[in-house]
Amino acid sequence: MANLVLHAYHPEAVKEERIDFYRLGTLCREETKYKNVWKSQKGPNSLPTSSAAIAEKIKLMEESSPKDYLRFKQNNTIPTKPDLMLIDDISSKLGLTNPVINALVDYVLEVNKNVLSRALTEKIGASLAREQIATAIDAMNFLRKIHNSARRGAKTPSPETEVAPTPENAPEAKVDADFASLLDKYKKKNEEGQ
Numbered sequence: 530m531a532n533l534v535l536h537a538y539h540p541e542a543v544k545e546e547r548i549d550f551y552r553l554g555t556l557c558r559e560e561t562k563y564k565n566v567w568k569s570q571k572g573p574n575s576l577p578t579s580s581a582a583i584a585e586k587i588k589l590m591e592e593s594s595p596k597d598y599l600r601f602k603q604n605n606t607i608p609t610k611p612d613l614m615l616i617d618d619i620s621s622k623l624g625l626t627n628p629v630i631n632a633l634v635d636y637v638l639e640v641n642k643n644v645l646s647r648a649l650t651e652k653i654g655a656s657l658a659r660e661q662i663a664t665a666i667d668a669m670n671f672l673r674k675i676h677n678s679a680r681r682g683a684k685t686p687s688p689e690t691e692v693a694p695t696p697e698n699a700p701e702a703k704v705d706a707d708f709a710s711l712l713d714k715y716k717k718k719n720e721e722g723q
Contacts, residue, residue, distance in 0.1 A: 533557055558613045590631035590665035595620070598631040599645075602638055615647050623651075623658040632668035633657060640676065 537553035539546070590598060595616045599608045608616075619630055637650045656675070662668050 555610070558610070558617060586635075587665050587669070590635065591628045593627070593631060595627055595630040595634060599634055602635065611647075612645050615645065615650060619650065619654045623654050625654060625658060626663050628665035629657055629662055629668045630654075632665045632672065636669075636672045636676075 533553060533556040534548065536556055537549045539549065589601070593601065596608060596613060599612060599616065600606065616630060616634070619625055619633070625633070633650060633654055634645065637645055637653065641649060653672070653675075657668055657671065660671060662671055
């Protein structure tokens, strides 16, 4: 950290402006490896021993920092500042482990057409935090489960069950019929009261 401050320090500047905090923040984000949020892994789902592609993917998620994993997902392109800030926010605010953050980033990029949306990432990240998921395998299983349940819940009606709107079943006709019914009841009540 002292080395980063040294790079952002300008001794010849005015006393209040000797440290360039914007540059210091940028340098810190570039150097962050998120080692402080790593939790010990418990249970059987730690590292796969298979040589299958999914096992390699999980091993990469478990061993890489989120910054490095995102860089890998972007064909070795340096992640943008907003993406790094998103990862930093998820790490610090939600307390997710590096493998879980990597699984989250992978999932969001996959379902959101390679767009790392802040809102979607934070929402799913909060779900992972509530479930106290600490490994990449557990995160991938949880994400697959919610993805499958969301797909089942979003079924579209079949053409046989879909009713085409006609003047009789249009929403306006129903409202008009309900209004006419209420108006008749009101008139009857008024006539009885006089």
